[in-house]
Amino acid sequence: MAAEKSPRKKSSLPSSISPEELLREFPSAKTVTHEAGTLFFREGTKADSCYVIVRGRVRILKKSRSGENLPLALVKPGEFLGEMAMLSGARRSASAIALTKVEAIVIEHTEFVSLLKAQNPFAGRLSLQLSTLLATRCQLLLRVIARQPEVSPLGLKKVPPIDVRAVLNRVYTLWAV
Numbered sequence: 137m138a139a140e141k142s143p144r145k146k147s148s149l150p151s152s153i154s155p156e157e158l159l160r161e162f163p164s165a166k167t168v169t170h171e172a173g174t175l176f177f178r179e180g181t182k183a184d185s186c187y188v189i190v191r192g193r194v195r196i197l198k199k200s201r202s203g204e205n206l207p208l209a210l211v212k213p214g215e216f217l218g219e220m221a222m223l224s225g226a227r228r229s230a231s232a233i234a235l236t237k238v239e240a241i242v243i244e245h246t247e248f249v250s251l252l253k254a255q256n257p258f259a260g261r262l263s264l265q266l267s268t269l270l271a272t273r274c275q276l277l278l279r280v281i282a283r284q285p286e287v288s289p290l291g292l293k294k295v296p297p298i299d300v301r302a303v304l305n306r307v308y309t310l311w312a313v
Contacts, residue, residue, distance in 0.1 A: 147311050153261065155241055161258045162247050169239050175234035176217065183221030183228050185244045189213050192238030198230045209276060219266055222248070224303045270303065
C-alpha cells in the first residue's frame, strides 16, 4: 500500500466534490493505493475512517450465519466505502476487498467531526451526500435480506442492526453545534 498526498486525476465524485477538494478540506486525508485482492477492512473490525474511491472497484461482502461470503455491493469511483461504521462508531458491518487496483482517499472520523463542529459549508454538502448514500444502501440491504434472510449484522443472531436514524441524527446534531 503506497500513500501519496495528491491524486493523479479527477474522478466522478457526486455533487461535484473532486478528490482535490476532499484533500483540501481534510488536510490529514491521504491517497492510498491497494492492489487487486487486497482487503480494505474485515467485517467486525473497529472503524475510524472511511474511503472515497478515486479509481478502481471494491466488492462489499457479508458473512452469512453459515460462514459464506455473500456479495452485497460493488463500490465504484466517486463512491464512499466504510462510511456507515465510521459515522455510527459501530464495528464494520461487512468486509471490503479490491477487485481491481484501487486508488482511494482516506478520511479520518476525527477530522470529519471537526469539520462538522466548525459548521463548514463543505461538511453540509458532504453530510447530505452521505445521508443519501446511507438511505440508498439501506434499501439495497433490505432487498438482499428479503432474498437471503440468513444475512445478519456481524453474522450473529443477537447483534442489533445499525440504527440509521440515530447515525443521521448524530451527523445532524454535530452539524447544528
